[in-house]
Amino acid sequence: MANILPYIRRKMNMKQNDLARALKVSPSYLCKIENGSMEPNEKFMVSCAEYLNMPRLILFPEKVVREKIGKMESSLSNNIWAARQQRGIKQYELARLLECSPSYLSKIEKGLQKPGHGFKAKCAKILKKKINELFI
Numbered sequence: 001m002a003n004i005l006p007y008i009r010r011k012m013n014m015k016q017n018d019l020a021r022a023l024k025v026s027p028s029y030l031c032k033i034e035n036g037s038m039e040p041n042e043k044f045m046v047s048c049a050e051y052l053n054m055p056r057l058i059l060f061p062e063k064v065v066r067e068k069i070g071k072m073e074s075s076l077s078n079n080i081w082a083a084r085q086q087r088g089i090k091q092y093e094l095a096r097l098l099e100c101s102p103s104y105l106s107k108i109e110k111g112l113q114k115p116g117h118g119f120k121a122k123c124a125k126i127l128k129k130k131i132n133e134l135f136i
Helices: 005-011 016-023 027-035 042-052 063-076 080-087 091-098 102-109 117-127
Strands: none
Touching: 005 027, 016 027, 016 042, 080 091, 080 102, 080 117, 091 102, 091 117
16 A cells, blocks of 8 residues: 655654554554555554644545555655665765755655766765665
8 A cells, every 4th residue: 555654754754663652553563554565444544644633535545546656656766765774874974975965865765856867876886785776
């Protein structure tokens, strides 16, 4: 199931554990909901929408909208965040090394902006990964 919950949570600078605790669910349950491997139940969707103060259908869209979100995610997806975490590099540190703003890097990590080839090459070099490993 495609949903925008992980994007909203990151935009609010909220850790997955913190949101899980606030919603009184396990972090693993929330992770499965966010990555689409499990469908959320109605109670979870309602409590999540109330806690985040967002309409339920925005957070958990119906099937037609989910398909569009899935296509959008796959067209802009990358593994920069995971590679950065694996190397223990903070976002602002990587932004400094890439000579870009932290907000620009954040948009790329979230899949909201598509980077150019030069950025991809520099990012791959700094993170010691191949371009095709970082950018799908």
